[in-house]
Amino acid sequence: MVVAIENEKHNWQNLNKHLCSKLKTFGDSAQRPEVVKRTCGVMMDQCEEEEEQQPSDQSVLLTGSQEQVEDQETPTQGQESNSGDEWDTDLETDSATDPKQSLSRAELYLQACQRTGSVPVSSFLHNLADTNLNLNHYGVGPLGAKALAIVLKTDNIITNLEMEENSLGPEGTRYLTEMLQTNITIESLNLSNNQLGQEGAYIISKMLSDNYYVKSIKLSGNGFDVSAAKYLADALKGDYVMKELDLSHNMFSITGGEHLGHMLAANVGIEVLNLSWNPLRMGGAMAVSAGLKENSTLKQLDLSWNSFGQMEAESLGQALKHNRTLVLLDLSGNYLDDQAVTLLCQGLNTNDTLGVLKLSHNPMTNTGALTLLKTVQNNMKSALEEIDISTVFVNEEFVELLEEVRQRRPALGVRHTTMSSVTRNLSALRILRKSLSERNESILDFFEALDKEGTTKVSTSDFRKAVKAANIPLDQQQLEWLIRKFDKSCTATIIYRSLHPPERCQLCLRLGHRVLHLILSIQK
Template identity: 60%
Template sequence: MEEQKVPQERSSDEFDTDLEDMEPTNEKPSQSLADMYLKACGRTGAVEVKQLLRHQGPSLNLNHYGIGPLGAKALAISLLNDNTITSLELEDNSLKAEGANHVVEMLQSNTQISSLNLSKNDLRLEGAKVLYEMMLHNYCVKCIRLSGNRFDDACAKYFAEVLKGDYVIRELDLSLNNFSDAGGEHLGQMLAGNVGIEVLNLSWNNFSMEGAVALCVGLKANSTLKHLLLVSSGFSSYVAESLSQALKVNSTLVLLDLSYNLIDDQAVSLLCPGLAGNGTLKVLKLHHNTITAVGALTLLKAVKNNPKSALEDIDISTVVVCKAFMQVLKEVLERFPELVVQYTVLPHVSV
């Protein structure tokens, strides 16, 4: 797929961005966040959220309060010069792109917040443009959660462009969005060039074959990712060989979650050469796929034949195993006593 450059327009121009003009002046340095917030609500006309008035500690959790764009503006004003909050939770607040823009503008002045949750705020393409601007100049936010924001493939292009070569963001959650094959290709290119992300959640998207393969190609070139979550993301036997090739080369991945996909016994067979050559993967989740006892046995033999295996947890808890599996498991546990394998066994099957 030919790479398209992301337009360089500044989405913040589309919104009312006058936080500094409305910032309370001549305030005492010792004034509390609650006092600053009450004053900001008075200036903006926003309805105050009582939870914030009772808040204590470095993590401010305002999830599910229906804050909206105007409430986000009042909150942003009160946090402009705050030096106590390091984690800001704003999930499910109907912020939309306008509210997200107020938060992003606040982050230009506030350098204390390192974790930001904007999940389920209906951000869509306009919100993706706002976040593009934030990430372009970001040196502080290391964890950002953006699950369930109706981001599509056009949004993926923005994220991919700004995150190529990025070294600041360590954890990124883009689950429960509307990415498909084109989005997978953009994000795969991002993975190949990113040098910071350690935890990436792309679960509950629909990458299908081309997008999933592109992600595997990106994983093969990546050198920092430790946790990759791909729950219900369209992975099947068509993708297994590409994933196997990535696992042979990748030397940083510790957790791989492929639960609730379309992985069958054939896919397991294709995946096993990669597992047999991998020495870093510790947790592999494959529950709620279409694997049978045959695939489970194939998987276990691959672990047995890998003397450098680092696996500590294999979750195939929805697979009913056979007696041959139990026999091989005994041998595997003798070699790797720390390994935990989750499976289902019929009452008449015993070790």
């Protein structure tokens, strides 16, 4: 901690040395703004001997007296509570109107902070050349946003602006959206968790209506309600510029989902849409599904943690029958049981584009997992390569089926949970094969030795005794699992001609040799 503090102090001292000569423009020390002194982090008395007592003709960068600046730029309490056009959002700077003055970005930012009465953010000053400006969690506030907007209005470096959790509110958002009217470089904007509310959504919607450059915007956790959903949906209908939209952790509910569903049907640009943690449900979810059916650009859709059940799963299944662009669907954390998965699979039966499906943290069981895997197996055109059912405990049947499916589709990855007993049972057949191979025998040889009459049938009791007599290292649980595997109909009889394909092929080969030998002997 001490080292970090010393390093920060050293950085501020270097910045102070660089800016000391520039600070002459602010007049003598009595007139110098306190915010600049705090920014440098070093008492400005270090520069006193280098300064002239009288300011030069070009020393005054601000119009009017200091008192006039404060009167004009600092919002009153009443102004802060007002909304809309009553805010002072003039982002013009003196340097922009005076061609004789050319300020660096750092100087322009410090000047803007002085004018707005906000505290400069050191991270901005230290990363002036970066295209990614990350000011998440800095407590910038509305006035700090105004200072940044003044600098960024004509900026041509920053392409990604991160402003999450900065208490911007509608006022700070208005400053930033006004800046975006002239800035043509910023393509990605994060305004998540900034208490924007309905008023902020309206401001954002106005920006989106005239937007030609911002392609990604994150608005998670801003308390957006039904009215906010309508503002945003209306602005994005027919839009083709916005590619990524994050509206997670809001309060859209059923009606809000309907607005967004209508937007999705008409939008021709969005490729990534995050609607997680919104209680859309029922009519809202069905509207989103209807929009997905019509949409032709969306590639990734996050609907996790939205309380979806069977009704919502059925509507999504119908949408997947028609949609041919979606490659990722996240339905984690919903109420999708085995029946809901079956309804969803009605769309997966024919879908040939979806590559990633996330279903963890749903109440589905091994039964639903098997239904899903069989659907993938039966759809020869299925594009699924990643399935997340990591919270589902699967049994031996699922694991064996997965191995079989992977023989034809080796790229398929399925995240699931397997109990240790299942893993141990699945190793039983491998142990049996290995033990017999060490004696130069196959499983087929083992059964034929027990089948004295050549009926291709062996009783389960004879098999159990033979395994123990051969000292094959299987515990009782593994042995009983093998018997259940070989005798799936529970008839106490193992028909070894119906064994797993490898064993069955060996049996057919041997029978074929016997038939051929019999035919040859008859011919002789």
